Amino acid sequence: MASVWRLSVLCGAQGGRALFLRTPVFRPAQISAFLQDQPTPGWCGIQHIHLSPSHHSGSKAASLHWTGERVVSVLLLGLLPAAYLNPSSTMDYSLAAVLTLHSHWQVQQGLGQVVTDYVHKDAVQKAAKAGLLALSAFTFAGLCYFNYHDVGICKAVAMLWKL
Numbered sequence: 001m002a003s004v005w006r007l008s009v010l011c012g013a014q015g016g017r018a019l020f021l022r023t024p025v026f027r028p029a030q031i032s033a034f035l036q037d038q039p040t041p042g043w044c045g046i047q048h049i050h051l052s053p054s055h056h057s058g059s060k061a062a063s064l065h066w067t068g069e070r071v072v073s074v075l076l077l078g079l080l081p082a083a084y085l086n087p088s089s090t091m092d093y094s095l096a097a098v099l100t101l102h103s104h105w106q107v108q109q110g111l112g113q114v115v116t117d118y119v120h121k122d123a124v125q126k127a128a129k130a131g132l133l134a135l136s137a138f139t140f141a142g143l144c145y146f147n148y149h150d151v152g153i154c155k156a157v158a159m160l161w162k163l
Contacts, residue, residue: 087154
């Protein structure tokens with residue numbers, strides 16, 4: 001009963017037309033023309049909405065980056081059980097490279113969006129991106145140092161599991 005009453009509030013006494021259809025701001029013909037890039041008489045708004053990425057299809061960099069991320073994720077899914085079953089220095093260095101690359105891309109997506117939204121100076125944005133790149137390089141160097149001078153990633157994880 002309450003839903004019927006709410007519906008009657010939205011429908012006016014003028015032939016049952018809904019409230020939003022009686023407002024002079026937007027009419028369905030204007031909205032339809034707006035989405036189809038056709039000019040409507042009396043409409044002064046910007047009429048360029050493109051829902052498909054066909055206008056930016058000249059660059060394949062984003063597509064290749066996305067494909068690279070998927071390849072690294074699949075490699076990581078196969079590399080983790082392989083490293084557990086066959087711990088070796090090759091697995092240690094492979095894990096160091098793939099984990100660093102995977103974490104760099106994930107942090108770049110999250111932190112890069114924050115930097116883009118809240119940091120408005122171009123020099124500071126470039127410094128933040130350079131800092132992230134330096135952090136990833138130091139992470140990879142640290143994991144390689146750990147693999148060369150200590151027990152390695154695979155044996156370190158096994159030692160942690162024995163605790």
